[in-house]
Amino acid sequence: MPEKTEKQIVFDKVKDTPPLAVSLYTMDYNKTGSWRNVRPVIDYEKCTGCMTCWKFCPEPAIDAEKYEEDGKEKYKPVIDYEYCKGCGICWVECPVEGAIYTEEEGE
Ligand code: SF4
Numbered sequence: 550m551p552e553k554t555e556k557q558i559v560f561d562k563v564k565d566t567p568p569l570a571v572s573l574y575t576m577d578y579n580k581t582g583s584w585r586n587v588r589p590v591i592d593y594e595k596c597t598g599c600m601t602c603w604k605f606c607p608e609p610a611i612d613a614e615k616y617e618e619d620g621k622e623k624y625k626p627v628i629d630y631e632y633c634k635g636c637g638i639c640w641v642e643c644p645v646e647g648a649i650y651t652e653e654e655g656e
């Protein structure tokens with residue numbers, strides 16, 4: 550696995566920012582899983598349930614699954630591989646080393 554690094558790109562003016570891909574319909578209609586060549590996997594032994602990955606995922610590929618523990622309502626992330634395009638954003642943004650790792654690479 551490559552070393553995790555942080556890089557911030559700052560644009561001085563709005564006009565310098567790259568154009569964004571815009572979908573006219575909800576991404577729910579566009580199953581992007583076939584694009585994937587990297588498969589993120591969550592290690593629930595390490596995952597703290599902070600849901601940062603869920604917030605940053607650009608696709609509807611991470612579900613927040615509700616469960617109860619010690620009488621408290623908690624959430625855990627569950628990856629839906631039909632929509633996961635393998636961008637790796639969840640892996641980059643996860644604050645816990647090893648809580649998300651990449652399992653497979655395509656051709
Ligand atoms: S960002 Fe990492 S620690 Fe937080 S919920 Fe996602 S996998 Fe778990």
Ligand code: SF4
Pocket residue numbers: 589605606607608610611628632633634635636637638639640
């Ligand atoms: S690899 Fe990208 S699309 Fe797949 S779950 Fe992570 S952030 Fe979402």
